[in-house]
Amino acid sequence: MTNFSELNVSASIQKSLSRMGFEEATPIQEGTISFAKEGRDIIGQAQTGTGKTAAFGIPLIEKIDINNPAIQGLIIAPTRELAIQVSEELHKIGYDTRARILSVYGGQDIGRQIRALKNKPQIIVGTPGRILDHINRRTLKLDNVQTLVLDEADEMLNMGFIEDINTILENVPAERQTLLFSATMPGPIRKIAEKFMKDPEVVKIKSKEMTVENIEQFFVKSQEREKFDILSRLLNVHQPELAIVFGRTKRRVDELAHALSIRGYLAEGIHGDLSQAKRISVLRQFKENKIDVLVATDVAARGLDISGVTHVYNFDIPQDPESYVHRIGRTGRAGKSGKAITFVTPREMGYLRIVEETTKKRMTALQPPTADEALVGQQALAVEQLTELVEKNHLSDYRSMAEDLLAKHEAVDLVAAAIKSMTKEPDDTPIKITEERPLPQRGGRSGGGGSRGGRSNGGGGGYRGGRSSGGNSRGGERGGRGGERGGSRGERGGDRGRREGGGRREGGASQGGRTRAPRKRSED
Ligand SMILES: Nc1ncnc2c1ncn2[C@@H]1O[C@H](COP(=O)(O)OP(=O)(O)OP(=O)(O)O)[C@@H](O)[C@H]1O
Numbered sequence: 001m002t003n004f005s006e007l008n009v010s011a012s013i014q015k016s017l018s019r020m021g022f023e024e025a026t027p028i029q030e031g032t033i034s035f036a037k038e039g040r041d042i043i044g045q046a047q048t049g050t051g052k053t054a055a056f057g058i059p060l061i062e063k064i065d066i067n068n069p070a071i072q073g074l075i076i077a078p079t080r081e082l083a084i085q086v087s088e089e090l091h092k093i094g095y096d097t098r099a100r101i102l103s104v105y106g107g108q109d110i111g112r113q114i115r116a117l118k119n120k121p122q123i124i125v126g127t128p129g130r131i132l133d134h135i136n137r138r139t140l141k142l143d144n145v146q147t148l149v150l151d152e153a154d155e156m157l158n159m160g161f162i163e164d165i166n167t168i169l170e171n172v173p174a175e176r177q178t179l180l181f182s183a184t185m186p187g188p189i190r191k192i193a194e195k196f197m198k199d200p201e202v203v204k205i206k207s208k209e210m211t212v213e214n215i216e217q218f219f220v221k222s223q224e225r226e227k228f229d230i231l232s233r234l235l236n237v238h239q240p241e242l243a244i245v246f247g248r249t250k251r252r253v254d255e256l257a258h259a260l261s262i263r264g265y266l267a268e269g270i271h272g273d274l275s276q277a278k279r280i281s282v283l284r285q286f287k288e289n290k291i292d293v294l295v296a297t298d299v300a301a302r303g304l305d306i307s308g309v310t311h312v313y314n315f316d317i318p319q320d321p322e323s324y325v326h327r328i329g330r331t332g333r334a335g336k337s338g339k340a341i342t343f344v345t346p347r348e349m350g351y352l353r354i355v356e357e358t359t360k361k362r363m364t365a366l367q368p369p370t371a372d373e374a375l376v377g378q379q380a381l382a383v384e385q386l387t388e389l390v391e392k393n394h395l396s397d398y399r400s401m402a403e404d405l406l407a408k409h410e411a412v413d414l415v416a417a418a419i420k421s422m423t424k425e426p427d428d429t430p431i432k433i434t435e436e437r438p439l440p441q442r443g444g445r446s447g448g449g450g451s452r453g454g455r456s457n458g459g460g461g462g463y464r465g466g467r468s469s470g471g472n473s474r475g476g477e478r479g480g481r482g483g484e485r486g487g488s489r490g491e492r493g494g495d496r497g498r499r500e501g502g503g504r505r506e507g508g509a510s511q512g513g514r515t516r517a518p519r520k521r522s523e524d
């Protein structure tokens with residue numbers, strides 16, 4: 001364990017870090033801070049929830065010349081919520097140094113951002129689309145940037161973002177420090193990354209598995225139509241403090257959030273078709289425990305750091321292993337424990353094996369709970385609530401009624417009745433969820449994906465390789481998938497686009513009349 005003074009972190013940053021409760025550096029911080037201070041380019045890879053934000057945030061802030069009004073640091077993140085979160089963490093780290101930090105992202109009034117940019121921020125945290133928008137409007141001058149950070153670097157260099165990143169890079173000096181961070185870094189993507197870095201130091205925190213040890217990982221094999229009832233029962237049995245349920249598409253998320261609400265859970269959905277105000281308010285309610293279950297597309301898969309998330313449910317198995325790693329990494333952060341449960345239909349077992357192959361971790365098969373077990377979970381919750389009420393002891397208004405009752409009935413019967421009345425009987429109101437088509441079977445490579453043998457003969461690698469080769473070389477199996485994947489890819493693309501407030505797909509039509517010549521991206 002190393003403390004921050006041993007890493008020669010400045011006194012003012014150390015002061016901020018101790019205010020944040022950071023006593024010792026995490027391994028990725030220990031591994032990267034010194035290299036970063038030397039000005040080296042870095043590819044930093046470490047498991048989810050292990051402090052990568054501060055690993056780049058500390059050296060970045062330290063390097064800022066507080067008397068220089070120019071933008072000196074640029075951080076690019078894939079989603080608006082993550083850009084906001086990263087800028088908040090940097091604010092905390094830079095509190096005592098007084099570095100000026102501004103976040104710019106789609107869905108927020110651009111006029112307001114332009115005014116804020118006039119206040120000479122020194123670090124910008126933004127999403128690619130909005131950064132490009134400001135570059136084009138000439139409201140963002142990046143010619144003094146000394147440090148460029150790509151958070152969730154593999155995602156940023158993947159097909160959805162790479163063109164935008166390339167365009168942004170054209171506006172940032174070639175003489176700069178480049179820092180790339182992620183929990184996942186597939187080989188082909190790392191190769192793309194190395195092209196625009198100078199002799200990067202690769203700091204990879206060694207671990208047996210790609211996912212953190214303190215996340216217990218399960219899978220539930222079930223038919224598509226059974227999934228929702230099983231999810232309800234699992235929620236009753238697990239009693240999560242906060243849970244995230246990931247669905248594959250926006251429609252899926254809307255339907256699941258609605259269905260969970262009908263069954264009595266405090267659930268809300270988040271995806272890229274919602275207004276930014278709604279997205280922010282849903283996330284705030286979740287952080288404040290006003291919602292227990294957040295239902296989300298992959299828009300919430302990366303980087304978000306919400307304490308109290310004890311369970312992640314993959315209602316739909318993710319399409320690629322990296323997505324799995326990031327989704328389940330929303331729990332088990334900063335040393336806490338968590339559980340991840342992935343639903344898989346029999347046809348999708350091949351995908352499960354690829355995930356296991358990539359993460360080097362087997363998931364445990366979980367038997368769906370019975371209705372009785374779900375009831376026991378609800379009863380346990382009622383007992384917990386009753387105990388809490390007794391401990392809080394705000395009961396004076398009820399004592400005389402209690403004494404009257406005790407004069408007429410056995411104490412044990414009264415308590416039993418109280419528990420019964422507080423138990424929310426598992427609700428089996430019929431719910432209609434539109435069936436998602438299963439992911440296309442992984443034919444040809446691993447014998448339909450079922451066999452363990454198939455796992456090791458390149459299934460995982462091919463899958464990932466195909467993914468990272470961008471949109472151009474998706475031949476064979478992936479091309480064959482295209483049609484079926486179209487719907488959900490569109491969803492993801494849309495999600496991504498709208499995260500940026502528009503996206504290529506939606507083009508100019510949704511942009512409220514501002515004309516754009518053919519551009520690679522949307523305005524916002
Ligand atoms: N040195 C430290 N001591 C204590 N807590 C820390 C330290 N560094 C970071 N943390 C806390 O750990 C949590 C996870 O950090 P962070 O979000 O940076 O993880 P990450 O590695 O970026 O994860 P992801 O891959 O999901 O983006 C945060 O709440 C952060 O404040």
Ligand SMILES: [Mg+2]
Pocket residue numbers: 052053151303
């Ligand atoms: Mg992060």
